Amino acid sequence: MPPEGPKPPIGAAAAGRHADVAAAAARLHRDAVRRAWAWVLALALAVMAVVALQTAPGRRALDAVGTRGQADGFTEVALVRDPVLQDGEVAFAFSVHDAEGRPVRYRWTLTTSSGTGTAGGDLPLRAGERRTVAVNARVRCAAGEQRMFVGARVEPDPAASAGAWVPCPGGAP
16 A cells, blocks of 8 residues: 655645634624524514505404594584575585594684685584585675675684685686
8 A cells, every 4th residue: 555645735835824814714604694684574574564454354453452632623614505695695505524532613604805704603524424504694795796605614624615606706717
């Protein structure tokens, strides 16, 4: 048997590094890959949770624990019958819907662009109730006006109002 010659280096030694240096580099690479996969998994779970909370059962669960809060209420005012001006008297009807989620005592007033009409009243409504108010009132168009705005302003929310323009007698339509 011939004498055994030197063995060629393998692994890290072949690359000119000691074996413990190569093992440390491999460990660092393996740890970095594991951390990257952990972040990808955490991000995917977070996205799935957000998507699940957008579904109807998810929203119900959020409501059950009180995280979504109460929806803001509102007052709905709409014309039921357009204003008609005849012989100095305007006639129209409007409805008020209390969607505040609580009983509210509304105060309504007739509004005109010339400010000559006077009418109004109280309208107490229970939560969710809707009522129609018929208005018949004397109004007068300002001199030289061709049309006049007529409507109802409902308070406590003055933005809740409804009305329409009507032609003045003798004015062009």
